[in-house]
Amino acid sequence: MTPIRTVLAATDLSAPARHAVLRAASIARHTGARLALQHVVSLGALDALRQLFAAQPGDLRQRLLDEARDEVHELAAELCAPHVASADIHLSAGSALAEITSHADALDADLLVLGARGASLVRDLAVGSTTERVLRKTGRPLLVVRGDARHDYRxxxxxxxxxxxxxxxxxxxxxxxxxxxxxxxxxxxxxxxxxxxxxxxxxxxxxxxxxxxxxxxxxxxxxxxxxxxxxxxxxxxxxxxxxxxxxxxxxxxxxxxxxxxxxxxxxxxxxxxxxxxxxxxxxxxxxxxxxxx
Structure with missing residues (x-):
């Protein structure tokens, strides 16, 4: 069987998704695989947020993207650095399904890793509907993480x-x-x-x-x-x-x-x-x- 060379973890930056990132980093460590982290900001959620404000800064979208990028880098430093030398980080805006599958294809990822729950308006990665749609669309192995990732599978x-x-x-x-x-x-x-x-x-x-x-x-x-x-x-x-x-x-x-x-x-x-x-x-x-x- 083809070895695991690239692991892609998609995260919505919620607390449950931390388990998925940590598990992905652990797998990358013991397989010697390249680790990539992806965060997708929902355009629909951004539009909904824009409608809630009577007046808003013109650079609101960019500020939210910059904040998300900083959080992904902090997550990588905290959870991934102890396991791998570095993690590639990819931030995009759009449909979670389209962005995840497209980036997985671009990386030719051997394993996708998602958390078991999504969590917020802007961070629209809802496992359930999104996970099932990813399963239908991709031919790549998909690991859905729900449990404690602080130790290896026994x-x-x-x-x-x-x-x-x-x-x-x-x-x-x-x-x-x-x-x-x-x-x-x-x-x-x-x-x-x-x-x-x-x-x-x-x-x-x-x-x-x-x-x-x-x-x-x-x-x-x-x-x-x-x-x-x-x-x-x-x-x-x-x-x-x-x-x-x-x-x-x-x-x-x-x-x-x-x-x-x-x-x-x-x-x-x-x-x-x-x-x-x-x-x-x-x-x-x-x-x-x-x-x-």
Missing amino acids: RVLIPVDFSARSLKAIAMARMLAPQAEIVLLHAFEVPFEGRLRHAGVSDAELAGLLANAKREAGAQMAELIAAAGLPAAAVQSVVVHGDASVRILDQQQLQGCELIVIGKRGQGPLEELLLGSVTTHILSQARGDVLVI
Whole structure:
């Protein structure tokens, strides 16, 4: 897998976004990547602010941009300097979605990092709508930071479907958290399970189908672990029956994982993670960070 060479952290300068900047700096340090910080000032918010003033200084926009630039530099000095020699800083005005994706393309960023919440009128980087739109628009890995970034990831949860995408998710997780214990999760369901009951399939027959599905998944899990070259001491595998979005959150809590790594598209119960309900649910409900690749 391509190494991480450039990390781009987009910040709205709010308190929650500080976690994202600190996590990005930490990742840049241990991967040797270039770190870039971006702040987008919303033109719509500036226009709304202008309408609130009966009279205003003619240079109000520039003064706000200058203030934001100073704050980004202060943020870089405080949070990034202990981890990297320097951070490239980019300030722009416009749509957060357009500016973030455009700058990521210009840098050819290998990883985007955003905070889990936005915070103010002028600093319009609202994770939720913006994050989902960035996910839809970009093909780049996106890390949404919600948790404490003062220490490295210690446990990482990776939902897998045994496709080549699962190998990519594992490789990315190992780059971001080389010392972390990895928990591989496969949630399975028997096709038409509910209808089988209504069709008269007995509980014993259904239990047999579930047992066979779990055995097959266990064998595929062993093959995946071998293909990924994971050391036995650094990985735990979990095969469970049930809805993927529910089981992912259950296991995150049970296993104490600070990071969930999921693919945009999968197979079976993990199909269409990017645009379906699973990713939306995980991004909104996960207690820790989420990396979507």
